[in-house]
Amino acid sequence: MKILIPSALHSYTGGARAEAEGQTLADVLADLDRRYPGIRFRMIDEQNRIRRHIRFFSGNTQVFDLDHALPAAEELIIVQALSGG
Amino acid sequence: MTQHLGAPATPGETILMVATRKGAWLYFSDAERQAWRVDGPHFLGHTIHHMVLDPRDGRTLLVAAKTGHLGPTVFRSTDFGHSWQEAARPPAFAPAPEGQEGRAVDHTFWLTPGHHSEPGLWYAGTSPQGLFRSTDGGITWAPASTINDDLQYRKWMGTVQDGTPDGPKLHSIIVDPRDAKHLYMAMSGGGVHESSDGGQTFAPLVDGLQVVEGFDPDDVSFHDPHCIRLCPSNPDRLYQQNHCGIYRLDRPSSTWARIGKAMPADVGDIGFPMVVHPHDADCAWVFPMDGTSVWPRTSPGGKPAVYGTRDGGTSWQRLDAGLPASQAWWTVKRQAMNADAHNPVGVYFGTSSGELWMSRDEGRQWECIARHLPEIYAVETATRAGPA
Numbered sequence: 001m002k003i004l005i006p007s008a009l010h011s012y013t014g015g016a017r018a019e020a021e022g023q024t025l026a027d028v029l030a031d032l033d034r035r036y037p038g039i040r041f042r043m044i045d046e047q048n049r050i051r052r053h054i055r056f057f058s059g060n061t062q063v064f065d066l067d068h069a070l071p072a073a074e075e076l077i078i079v080q081a082l083s084g085g
Numbered sequence: 086m087t088q089h090l091g092a093p094a095t096p097g098e099t100i101l102m103v104a105t106r107k108g109a110w111l112y113f114s115d116a117e118r119q120a121w122r123v124d125g126p127h128f129l130g131h132t133i134h135h136m137v138l139d140p141r142d143g144r145t146l147l148v149a150a151k152t153g154h155l156g157p158t159v160f161r162s163t164d165f166g167h168s169w170q171e172a173a174r175p176p177a178f179a180p181a182p183e184g185q186e187g188r189a190v191d192h193t194f195w196l197t198p199g200h201h202s203e204p205g206l207w208y209a210g211t212s213p214q215g216l217f218r219s220t221d222g223g224i225t226w227a228p229a230s231t232i233n234d235d236l237q238y239r240k241w242m243g244t245v246q247d248g249t250p251d252g253p254k255l256h257s258i259i260v261d262p263r264d265a266k267h268l269y270m271a272m273s274g275g276g277v278h279e280s281s282d283g284g285q286t287f288a289p290l291v292d293g294l295q296v297v298e299g300f301d302p303d304d305v306s307f308h309d310p311h312c313i314r315l316c317p318s319n320p321d322r323l324y325q326q327n328h329c330g331i332y333r334l335d336r337p338s339s340t341w342a343r344i345g346k347a348m349p350a351d352v353g354d355i356g357f358p359m360v361v362h363p364h365d366a367d368c369a370w371v372f373p374m375d376g377t378s379v380w381p382r383t384s385p386g387g388k389p390a391v392y393g394t395r396d397g398g399t400s401w402q403r404l405d406a407g408l409p410a411s412q413a414w415w416t417v418k419r420q421a422m423n424a425d426a427h428n429p430v431g432v433y434f435g436t437s438s439g440e441l442w443m444s445r446d447e448g449r450q451w452e453c454i455a456r457h458l459p460e461i462y463a464v465e466t467a468t469r470a471g472p473a
Contacts, residue, residue: 008154038171042155045189046177053154080154 001028001072006080009043012036025056026066028076043078055079099425100467102146103435104133107459109148111166116468118431118445121454127166135420137196138467139222141204147223149193149209157192159209161223174225176209176217178233188213195420197258200265208284210255214242214272216284230284238287241275241305249273256419257313262320269313269323276308277325293341295329312359312419319366324398326359326371326419333398344398348373352385352392352403358422362430362447367397370404370424370432370448372417383414391432393448407451408442415440420463427468435461 181187199206331345345354355376
């Protein structure tokens with residue numbers, strides 16, 4: 001699956017494009033973390049909650065649940081959502 | 086904390102580690118401290134709560150970082166920031182049992198190197214309040230204490246609404262230089278605590294401390310210590326800047342004495358930081374702030390001043406030579422004031438408006454060594470014999 005990485009996480013992936021495999025958001029993030037160690041914890045806390053200012057979209061739909069199934073043909077878009085000075 | 090690297094008899098290079106809301110900076114000077122070389126920013130855009138150099142090896146630098154979007158982590162350098170490695174396992178609470186809502190670390194707030202007999206050991210205090218430790222120089226971290234999950238301690242810690250505006254914190258982790266198992270720590274809110282087993286368990290140490298009027302000082306929940314320091318020259322003496330005054334504790338007594346009552350009434354004894362002299366346990370410095378009415382938390386009257394004592398808090402002297410005489414409305418946070426190990430001692434503070442100030446004569450005269458930085462959260466010092 002193709003993944004669009006926000007700029008805040010390019011230090012892990014080296015750029016905006018990455019790939020990972022998995023049936024669910026949890027699976028994909030686990031595989032992404034195997035490829036880029038440490039990246040998952042910056043997005044998902046130790047209680048398996050999506051961090052406050054991180055958003056996931058698949059097929060133009062926001063994904064709120066780590067158990068959500070992701071169609072392999074759709075790109076997973078990770079967004080950093082925050083404003084303020 | 087003041088760090089002494091190598092032989093203190095011939096102190097040489099002086100290093101300031103400045104942590105800010107939007108990155109970290111290193112400042113280098115020699116023993117004269119007349120000119121400073123700046124190195125930074127490191128981690129531009131990251132919220133850096135603390136940057137600390139390991140006094141045991143003189144080269145391991147740890148940084149507590151997060152960003153607006155991303156979760157908390159710890160970075161490590163052994164070459165003074167030329168390269169950084171992220172912790173393989175940053176501080177994180179244990180997963181909650183099924184059906185319970187667990188806590189997640191919002192940010193690591195405080196870093197303390199372990200005892201000199203335990204190289205590689207570090208402690209970390211977090212928001213919300215948790216104590217963590219690393220035994221490999223900051224690469225992997227694990228919960229360090231039963232207090233993280235203890236029901237009584239959880240009650241004393243309160244909720245995220247009970248602490249400071251950006252989250253309740255565990256801070257002021259102090260290792261007794263005579264005993265690696267003897268620790269102190271403090272929580273805002275949640276009081277001061279002491280451990281005799283290396284942090285596995287703690288007991289409250291709040292006798293004599295006042296709380297906000299109308300509340301019960303016997304309830305540890307209501308205690309809000311802002312900063313605790315142990316005197317290196319007399320480890321039986323601690324000083325504390327509290328939400329409700331300035332205190333001193335001389336062990337083995339367990340009752341704090343409010344020495345801030347000797348401060349001028351129009352200034353008061355409210356503030357965040359507490360600094361102790363590295364060689365003279367009767368000498369300490371504070372930076373008062375306005376704690377009246379709605380708690381502006383600015384310099385009282387817009388006239389910033391350090392106050393120092395040379396007699397253990399019996400009397401205080403205003404030390405404002407060189408500081409703005411009026412219309413300066415900044416303050417200094419609890420980690421943002423420190424002293425070096427030179428003689429005479431250099432004292433430093435960073436302001437909420439991004440200015441870095443220093444005195445090379447123990448507070449008598451002040452000068453600004455940097456302006457226009459982001460809001461400064463922490464200033465640490467180190468001295469070492471060799472070049473960077």
